[in-house]
Amino acid sequence: MKKHNFSAGPSILPQEVLLKASEAIVDYNNSGLSVIEISHRSKDFVDIMENARSLALELLGLEGKGYKALFLQGGASTQFLAVALNLLEKRAGYLNSGSWAAKSIKEAKIYDDIYEVASSKDANYNYIPKGFDIPTDYDYFHCTSNNTIFGTQMKAFPNSPIPMVCDMSSDIFSRTLDYTQFDLIYAGAQKNMGPAGTTLVVIKEDILGKVSRKIPSMMDYKVHIDKGSMFNTPPVFAVYTSMLTLQWLKDLGGISAIEKENEKKARLMYSEIDLNPLFKGFAAKADRSMMNATFTLENDNLKDTFETMLKEAGISAVNGHRSVGGYRASMYNALPLDSVKALVEVMSELESKA
Numbered sequence: 001m002k003k004h005n006f007s008a009g010p011s012i013l014p015q016e017v018l019l020k021a022s023e024a025i026v027d028y029n030n031s032g033l034s035v036i037e038i039s040h041r042s043k044d045f046v047d048i049m050e051n052a053r054s055l056a057l058e059l060l061g062l063e064g065k066g067y068k069a070l071f072l073q074g075g076a077s078t079q080f081l082a083v084a085l086n087l088l089e090k091r092a093g094y095l096n097s098g099s100w101a102a103k104s105i106k107e108a109k110i111y112d113d114i115y116e117v118a119s120s121k122d123a124n125y126n127y128i129p130k131g132f133d134i135p136t137d138y139d140y141f142h143c144t145s146n147n148t149i150f151g152t153q154m155k156a157f158p159n160s161p162i163p164m165v166c167d168m169s170s171d172i173f174s175r176t177l178d179y180t181q182f183d184l185i186y187a188g189a190q191k192n193m194g195p196a197g198t199t200l201v202v203i204k205e206d207i208l209g210k211v212s213r214k215i216p217s218m219m220d221y222k223v224h225i226d227k228g229s230m231f232n233t234p235p236v237f238a239v240y241t242s243m244l245t246l247q248w249l250k251d252l253g254g255i256s257a258i259e260k261e262n263e264k265k266a267r268l269m270y271s272e273i274d275l276n277p278l279f280k281g282f283a284a285k286a287d288r289s290m291m292n293a294t295f296t297l298e299n300d301n302l303k304d305t306f307e308t309m310l311k312e313a314g315i316s317a318v319n320g321h322r323s324v325g326g327y328r329a330s331m332y333n334a335l336p337l338d339s340v341k342a343l344v345e346v347m348s349e350l351e352s353k354a
């Protein structure tokens, strides 16, 4: 039986994407060859890469607006330093809203001075700092749209006077936003787009070429743009599967269609957390993530019963991250509303038993 998969990442993908990807592993488009055993320079693969790149821009509403999409390797974690290498000349401002944000700050500090515009670290990152100033003479401002571990999400973005860079690893393609307000967006595929192994980077080209340092080729956005995201062998399977997911999303009606589903799932999940006296939400209400709901079970004695019930209902991976504890239900694009219904049912059944 297929499980209700609430994994935080790598995470659930649409069933039809998994089926198509598995067919292509054996025989791509009746070519007699697997998609992972053909040259990345072949027409078949070049088409896949170009399709993936243009679908990403199209879904974000960034086509024809000076942006380029790349599918790179090394995870979002490599982007923490790539951003600094490509954009940091003197000083940058970072919003410290979670552990991933803190890691991005740590990497950028290797290269130059970093100023934390605001931080919610003192409250174990249970809210998004607001009302901070972004200095106008810095190179860029960096933020994290969704804090996967803590379950907080930026609902609004500052009107940044300098280029705005955003780590969207865990909520890319999940909600309508004016994506032109960002100059660089990056996201590891494995949360809302595809298998681990590739990272989407969307860059407004005119922010590049402004630093004086030499940039190693593999870390240089300009090199990857000039080579059509094929400077070296791309992660072909991860790119192909991401392309399938982006096509799936487009066929559904794009981001505005999936956003409505995501809102339904989040509303159902949080109303159970709020109404059921056994549970307590972790994140500040105004900043609650539509993707990752974090909550605790107030009575420790019920832990084993709850977890047995979850298992029996086929609910997988709702354990919280070690730095928060409790539970985390990740509700990415591919998670059906029925899975949230199943989880909420178990929670309310626990209440009636307690």
Ligand SMILES: *Cc1c(COP(=O)(O)O)cnc(C)c1O
Pocket (backbone or CB within 6 Å): 009, 074, 075, 076, 077, 078, 100, 144, 146, 147, 148, 167, 168, 169, 170, 188, 189, 191
């Ligand atoms: C998972 C995650 C990362 C790290 O991604 P990797 O691909 O494992 O390097 C970075 N930022 C956020 C917001 C994440 O959720």
